[in-house]
Amino acid sequence: MFTLTRNGKPIYLNLLQIRLPVPGFMSILHRVSGAFLTLAIPFAIYVLDLSLRSPEGFAQAHLLLDGWLARLVLLGLLWALLHHLFAGIRYLLLDVDVGIDKPRYRQSAWAVLVAAPALAVLLLGALS
Numbered sequence: 004m005f006t007l008t009r010n011g012k013p014i015y016l017n018l019l020q021i022r023l024p025v026p027g028f029m030s031i032l033h034r035v036s037g038a039f040l041t042l043a044i045p046f047a048i049y050v051l052d053l054s055l056r057s058p059e060g061f062a063q064a065h066l067l068l069d070g071w072l073a074r075l076v077l078l079g080l081l082w083a084l085l086h087h088l089f090a091g092i093r094y095l096l097l098d099v100d101v102g103i104d105k106p107r108y109r110q111s112a113w114a115v116l117v118a119a120p121a122l123a124v125l126l127l128g129a130l131s
Contacts, residue, residue: 085122096111
């Protein structure tokens with residue numbers, strides 16, 4: 004990305020040095036979580052299909068999802084789902100002018116950033 008100076012010359016903009024406000028960071032994570040959920044659809048369909056084929060297929064699906072790496076992927080999927088849900092609700096409320104003043108805007112962004120991973124860990128722990 005480039006910005007222009009007054010004389011029209013481009014300046015290199017280092018995105019790693021920009022300090023985003025919390026709502027901006029949450030907005031980027033909302034997009035990342037949506038992309039992650041979209042990319043996970045084929046895997047979810049495969050595992051669902053495998054589990055519904057037969058009792059042996061269910062055992063294979065269970066074996067596929069039983070391990071620390073699978074738990075990590077499931078935690079990521081659960082976080083993405085919850086983050087995308089909570090951020091989406093937040094955006095819907097902002098669209099109807101609920102919480103648009105600056106303190107509430109930042110508080111709701113923090114609430115999404117804290118609640119989604121916390122609830123994901125709790126839910127995955129309850130499923131284990």
